[in-house]
Amino acid sequence: MKLQRKNRVRALAVGALAVSGALALTACGSDDTSASGGAGGAAKTANIKCEGKGKLLASGSSAQKNAMDVWVQNYSGACKDTEINYQPTGSGAGVTTFLQGQTAFAGSDSALKPEEVTKSKQVCKGGKAIDLPMLGGPIAIGYNVPGVDNLVLDAETLAKIFDSKITNWNDKAIAKLNPGAKLPDLKIQAFHRSDDSGTTDNLTKYLKAAAPGAWKHEPAKKWEGEGGQAASGSSGVSSQVKQTSGAISYFELSYATSSKITTAKLNTGAKAPVEATTANASKAISEAKPAGEGDDLALKLNYTTKAEGAYPITLVTYEIACDKGNKAETLPATKSFLTYVASKDGQGALEALGYAPLPTEIADKVRKTVTTLS
Structure with a gap:
């Protein structure tokens, strides 16, 4: 298993260089990050900036569950005053729950539809929901x-x-x-x-x-x-x-x-x-084109690629949050957690789990956008 994991990490690194020059891989800590924790997870908490406290509720994509387990474990290890509860209910249920104002953010393996953005204005007072890509695979x-x-x-x-x-x-x-x-x-x-x-x-x-x-x-x-x-x-x-x-x-x-x-x-x-x-x-995700406007960072994937070694059945999982009108009691922790998820450490934790980290330029845009959430 250790040999397989090393081979998988090596393959990801090679593919990443071919795609975008550099992916947001971990700059420090062990590559041996798993949902069960251990030294790899603990080593990635040093650069997390904790903000806010209390309970942060979120739900949605079950495809990102294994990544979310590690992200939550690492973040919680550093930020003792924040409890993050993510329920892998599926993208549709997660978006619905978010649009009902019950969660701080939602995970979805497809970008919001126009009617969902319109509906989000009832929850995001003075703003709307936006798509923040966080992982691919x-x-x-x-x-x-x-x-x-x-x-x-x-x-x-x-x-x-x-x-x-x-x-x-x-x-x-x-x-x-x-x-x-x-x-x-x-x-x-x-x-x-x-x-x-x-x-x-x-x-x-x-x-x-x-x-x-x-x-x-x-x-x-x-x-x-x-x-x-x-x-x-x-x-x-x-x-x-x-x-x-x-x-x-x-x-x-x-x-x-x-x-x-x-x-x-x-x-x-x-x-x-x-x-x-x-x-x-x-390799397939590298052909994605921007599909969102303004702070919405949705991507349009190329499902018909014939490029050598490009696997076309892919997804990009988004965290969906309000650009404006977030609840005051959850906003600091939401921004802190999503900043960690999009960071080099957060993206580096994906390697051993079978996920593709975000290309550097996309991760940079996500982090910049997260800082503007209000």
Whole structure:
């Protein structure tokens, strides 16, 4: 496991250099940061500037849960007067709760919609909600097929699997992509998220962009595909894949890594199928374009990239907060915590968890914007 972790960190660093010149990697402390804590987590608390006190409530993206666990642990270790309670309820539920004024910020794997920004003005007195990118990473396609450990899929085949048009693992379309593989005569058990999910939104944006003829549904946080089975959260669908023969689903890479779930490679039109790794996701995310206005830092991802080694099913997780009109009792701690998350130490804590840290120029913009929250 230690060797695998070192290899994963090394791969991320190489990919990061190719993407943006330099990613916001840790400047100090151990690389051995994990959700269980230890010396790595403790070493990253020295540069945290604590502000405010009391309880900070937040909820949303389950894809960022493993990162949030480490961020909260490290921050709480330095800031004893602040208790941060983050609930991984899913992006849709997190945004809804934030727009109801119940949380200080929300985590979402897709940017706010215009109608959500409009609604946020009721909560953000004198301002509105903005998107602050905090991490990136691949959405892995995890599967459980006995005897198959090097599966290749493409967008069209994946769309048909998740829309119940391909229902057996020895289907000719899958066989064509995997010559020589011993595909079993086994029913496909496709699992999707039961909750409104930014991960679902990003997956379906990829399917719609890369296989429009096969995926007729509009991208959305709510699952629109035909058939399949549902489970709640990234932990729910990954658990189903782990325990169900013939299963396939989608979830953030860290869930595949922690549960030792095999993931599919994607035939994107590049010379070789692309594996779901943080370095390969970073190559795809590097093609993202600014989509927000003013202090909103939303990004538009390129789901149809054919660049060598670029894994196109990616997400960027945003922390959503008011630019103005934050509650006085939670504003100092919110700014302090989000500043840490976007810092070199906060981003460096992502390495061993299967996430892609923000490119330096984006992290700089996030930190600058956080200082202006009021």
